[in-house]
Amino acid sequence: MLRTVASQTSRFPFWRLSAQYYSTENTPGLAERLGAGRGKTVSERNDPFASFLSKSSSQGERKSPRNENRNKRGNGLMSSRNNNNQRGRQQQQKPAEEGQFADAEPTKIPAIEKKTTEAAKEPKKDVRNPRQDGNRRNNNRKPRVKHEAVRAHRAVSFIDKDIDWASLDVMPVQQVNTQAAEGQQQADVNEDDYQPYLSAGTEIKWSDIVKGDVVNSLIGTCFPEQPSLTPLQINAAKKLFSKQVSFIKSISQLEQAPELDKPEVAFVGRSNVGKSTLINTLTNNSKLVKTSSKPGHTRLLNFFNIGNELTIVDMPGYGYRSKAEWGELILDYLTNRRQLKRLFLLVDPIAGLKETDKLLMNQLDKQAVSYQVILTKRDKLSQQEFDESRSSIEQYLLKHSICCFPQLLITGKKRKNNHEFIEQELTRVKWAIIYAANKVI
Numbered sequence: 001m002l003r004t005v006a007s008q009t010s011r012f013p014f015w016r017l018s019a020q021y022y023s024t025e026n027t028p029g030l031a032e033r034l035g036a037g038r039g040k041t042v043s044e045r046n047d048p049f050a051s052f053l054s055k056s057s058s059q060g061e062r063k064s065p066r067n068e069n070r071n072k073r074g075n076g077l078m079s080s081r082n083n084n085n086q087r088g089r090q091q092q093q094k095p096a097e098e099g100q101f102a103d104a105e106p107t108k109i110p111a112i113e114k115k116t117t118e119a120a121k122e123p124k125k126d127v128r129n130p131r132q133d134g135n136r137r138n139n140n141r142k143p144r145v146k147h148e149a150v151r152a153h154r155a156v157s158f159i160d161k162d163i164d165w166a167s168l169d170v171m172p173v174q175q176v177n178t179q180a181a182e183g184q185q186q187a188d189v190n191e192d193d194y195q196p197y198l199s200a201g202t203e204i205k206w207s208d209i210v211k212g213d214v215v216n217s218l219i220g221t222c223f224p225e226q227p228s229l230t231p232l233q234i235n236a237a238k239k240l241f242s243k244q245v246s247f248i249k250s251i252s253q254l255e256q257a258p259e260l261d262k263p264e265v266a267f268v269g270r271s272n273v274g275k276s277t278l279i280n281t282l283t284n285n286s287k288l289v290k291t292s293s294k295p296g297h298t299r300l301l302n303f304f305n306i307g308n309e310l311t312i313v314d315m316p317g318y319g320y321r322s323k324a325e326w327g328e329l330i331l332d333y334l335t336n337r338r339q340l341k342r343l344f345l346l347v348d349p350i351a352g353l354k355e356t357d358k359l360l361m362n363q364l365d366k367q368a369v370s371y372q373v374i375l376t377k378r379d380k381l382s383q384q385e386f387d388e389s390r391s392s393i394e395q396y397l398l399k400h401s402i403c404c405f406p407q408l409l410i411t412g413k414k415r416k417n418n419h420e421f422i423e424q425e426l427t428r429v430k431w432a433i434i435y436a437a438n439k440v441i
């Protein structure tokens with residue numbers, strides 16, 4: 001994801017694509033944006049999360065990067081989500097439904113968590129009347145400073161971990177511009193084309209060593225050949241995931257999230273993509289999380305303790321049969337959860353990247369959330385179908401994503417003909433989780 005521009009310039013004209021990345025022209029229709037996969041058309045009410053994301057994203061994009069309001073708003077997500085009216089409306093959504101906590105094994109819910117579930121069922125106060133309880137100010141609105149702190153923290157840890165510093169051949173941005181112009185004989189490259197791209201880099205707080213123009217020359221994505229895992233890495237992956245796994249807690253609001261000191265990774269993606277199944281497969285426990293062929297099954301954030309060393313979080317899916325409050329919860333978590341080390345974004349290669357995935361990626365880039373794409377359901381596609389889908393997803397990520405980790409991972413159900421391959425890919429996923437959690441041996 002972050003690498004030298006020297007080798008990028010010959011491969012990808014990213015200086016032009018960056019402008020496209022921020023372009024709001026040719027916005028696809030809502031049905032296309034919410035697309036529920038093969039041939040289905042979904043109305044807006046079926047995917048409130050998509051429209052929520054879409055709104056926050058387009059608010060962030062519509063303004064010129066040079067607009068002087070830019071600094072005030074920080075990014076689209078924060079400005080829209082800090083809007084008191086909107087937040088008020090969101091918070092008046094129904095309280096957690098009965099049975100929502102059945103996502104994970106009910107017997108494993110510790111007594112202390114039940115209190116929280118009771119609390120979640122309590123009717124919410126009317127946020128339109130902030131003075132209702134003893135004239136106390138309404139403190140539903142999150143302080144903005146918290147967002148900034150988490151974002152800075154992420155940016156720094158992202159830089160520290162994901163760049164192979166030894167391979168960098170840093171080039172000042174002026175030189176990049178010259179090379180770009182030389183590479184484009186028709187040179188319709190102008191200064192403005194760079195601006196959004198550069199802003200994406202400077203909007204977040206980079207560590208001192210990569211400040212200034214340097215950072216602009218570093219951003220890019222690539223998908224190098226996957227190196228084989230070493231025996232040591234394979235061992236570490238297997239060892240950690242054979243340790244005891246336990247359910248910690250389910251939450252419907254971020255305020256209920258457990259205060260843990262372990263590194264955390266989370267699984268996000270469209271409904272039915274296979275998030276919960278992957279957690280069961282990794283932990284070799286088919287009963288840990290309930291799964292279903294019906295989309296929209298997981299309705300809460302579920303936290304799991306892996307060997308007392310890291311936390312894995314299963315999320316509700318977005319897209320078909322999702323609910324607005326799930327979108328709120330997911331974005332709240334992604335924005336504010338300090339423990340989050342990497343997000344794993346699951347994509348079904350049969351459906352490919354949907355507009356909601358793209359909108360989410362856009363937000364992740366803005367929030368400096370390091371994420372890695374996992375292609376699921378490999379067993380359902382032939383080699384050719386899979387290669388085609390993978391290639392188009394890679395092309396999109398190369399052009400558009402900043403915080404995407406430069407290796408795609410693969411999962412699928414084990415069949416007779418793919419047993420060894422899937423086993424190997426699952427070990428890669430395990431290793432990626434360990435690496436992301438900084439449990440490098």
Ligand SMILES: Nc1nc2c(ncn2[C@@H]2O[C@H](COP(=O)(O)OP(=O)(O)OP(=O)(O)O)[C@@H](O)[C@H]2O)c(=O)[nH]1
Nearest residue numbers: 272273274275276277292293296297298317377412
């Ligand atoms: N063939 C195949 N089916 C899979 C795979 N992963 C998941 N599934 C199936 O896809 C369906 C959905 O899986 P879930 O794990 O519940 O999906 P999810 O992303 O958690 O869905 P929500 O909780 O609704 O957001 C289930 O019927 C799974 O058996 C896979 O790799 N291959």
Ligand SMILES: [Mg+2]
Nearest residue numbers: 275276297298
């Ligand atoms: Mg699920």
